[in-house]
Amino acid sequence: MILMEIVSIGNQTVTEFVLLGFYVIAELHLLFFIVFSLSYASIILVNMLIIVVMVSSQRFHTPMYFFLADLSFLEILCISTAVPKMLKGFLQEAAISVAGCLLQFFISGSLATAECFLLAVMAYDHYLAICYPLLMGPGWYLGLVVIAWLSGFMADGLVVVLMAQLRFCGPNHIDHFYCDFMPLMSLVCSDPSVAQMTTFILSVICLTVPFGRILTSYAWVVVAVLRVPAGASRQKAFSTCSSHLAVVSAFHGTLMVLYIAPSAVHSQLLSEVFALLYTVVTPLFNPVIYTLRNKEVHQALQRLLYVKQTETID
Secondary structure (H helix, E strand, O other): OHHHHHHHHOOOOOOEEEEOOOHHHHHHHHHHHHHHHHHHHHHHHHHHHHHHHHHHOHHHOOHHHHHHHHHHHHHHHHHHHHHHHHHHHHHOOEEEEHHHHHHHHHHHHHHHHHHHHHHHHHHHHHHHHHHOOOOOOHHHHHHHHHHHHHHHHHHHHHHHHHHHOOOEOOOOEEOOOOOOHHHHHOOEOOOOHHHHHHHHHHHHHHHHHHHHHHHHHHHHHHHHHHOOOOOHHHHHHHHHHHHHHHHHHHHHHHHHHHHOOHHHOOOHHHHHHHHHHHHHHHHHHHHHHHHHOOHHHHHHHHHHHHHHHHHHHO
């Protein structure tokens, strides 16, 4: 309701947008629909299983697993904001109202920003678990997660308020598979400089600060691990750090390119491919890298699935 009022104040002349998606390769739309539908279903199913396991088992009621469950919940929300509309666009014209478009951008942007801060918190927790165990209590961890979520919604909320004051006079076709900042700015017929500068500043803060915190935390972890005699434990620690950094770098890297240095992307198709990396590809790898490689979680999932299968047979 509030968003509708903000949009009406902005004196919009366009009432809805049409998401073009990957229209330049329309002959592959059916294939894309099948592939991304399976990916979407897999991401939802795996992350829901992770949440169920961590909530139902007492052994997982620790800060580390609390973060992992929160990450899974974030992934479900984030991918459900953009992908269903993208799937619809593969089959038919995907229209969305101006208010709905701004709402989609607000939710997807807020969740992506919250994930940046959450990944930084998880990296710091990894460092504390190795170097200073039991340094912070559960209250601190809950507070950090709340801050991560609030940071995302406050930062992107400010951007959306500024965007809602702009006028969209047409054309109303968005050359993207969801409502993103740069494609929307290309349709503005009033001065977008304030919204663009605010978005740039907030993007620099919300992307580089958490990423710097992540790199620092893992650097401290590496230094601590190097003090341990060579063996399986050191190899496991290095493997964990490298896999975490690979996924985090892909997630932050694509966001930095799209929101801090958009001029580096020379075509709209390439921009959409980059957007796919953090909306679909990264969520596919996160459960594997952060959770399923954990033996305790892997065994708990096997027990859960075995119990469900047994109950079905009975």
